[in-house]
Amino acid sequence: TPSPAAAPERRPFSRVTPEDLAFFSKIIPDRTITDPDILEASNVDWLKSVSFSEVLLRPQTTEEVSQILGYCNSRNLAVSPQGGNTGLVGGSVPVYDEIILSTALMNNVLNFDSVSGQYRLTAPILCVCICVKVLADGRVLDCLATLRKDNTGYDLKQLFIGSEGTLGVITAVTILCPRKPKAINVGFLGRCMLGEILSAFEFLDRECMRPLNTHLKLANPITDCPFYVVIETSGSNPTHDEEKLHQFLEEAMTSSQVIDGTVATEAKIKALWSLRERVTEALTHDGFTYKYDISLPVERIYQLVTDMREHLGDRAKSVVGYGHVGDGNLHLNITSPTKDPDLLASIEPFVYEWTARFQGSISAEHCLGLKKRNYIYYSKASLAVALMGNIKTMLDPKGILNPYKTLPDDLQ
Ligand code: 2HG
């Protein structure tokens, strides 16, 4: 039996013909790409999931996206919308020969409102936004209103956020930009335990240090501790901010919550952040990484890592936990030298059952993509999933947008 994560069979979408290519080239000359060397970067994602698309389209305007989608819908051609291609669940690359519709060139600032601090841009990324345009049939839905409050009917833009390009293609976004802070301080602290006071902190555990040291030659700037947290302050008065942070550190160390710590300003800030931001990269050098992106009530956030470690014994090379504790978001990563089906069978469904038992979510921020689509029922009621299916059918009746992703196979 194939694993539930395996791709379903190719659905009977049309194949791209020379006439189709001629149509695309007419709308976006020079940006209709069939050169396999250029296509490769779009056919392989960050985790080396591979696909076989032969066409990459790089529109620059909403109008171009609209024309392309209208055409693909009428021709029954499947489309895989792609942003930065940094997905971790196989959601950003095609599964078979879907046309890749890249938003990489849609990076123009359209306008900046200095009073509200809002930037409006064409979209470089698919799912960070407060506004959405374009439906599968090419109609353009404008949700770009920049009002903070707007309760006139359903909030349609929210439907598109996190939908992984299965409902529409986001072609423009408005983002709120706070003023650039005059003073930034970053603290890297070693803790003996994690508690509920970690409301806005990033964290990594002791096991993350090994791959950071061995593979990326990043040294631990403080003494060895079970947990490390990174905190950042952004303010307007450097002396005041620094004083406050040092005072906090002193108090934390006196109360034994923090074992050791270091604080950086300016040049050293990047180095401290690397210890958190480059964990994912460091782990890839171990061989193969099994990734879980779990939301849990914050008091349980680390228990899954401890239980998984005990459950797997020495079968995994590393079982590490890191993430956004303030959001209750744990990144549980398990590595082994190569892909190992027996190890996978020990991890899943254990990890999903554990998460469901504590009312957690099996995808906090990475979405479901191809890899996790069939596990949706661990975190969502059947009725909720059925309604998602209805919404998909309403917005994309032919199912041409990012097929095989997000929704489980019974609703594809
Ligand atoms: C992060 O927070 C990213 O570093 C990646 O969301 C997490 O690779 C991961 O599991």
Ligand code: ZN
């Ligand atoms: Zn994350």
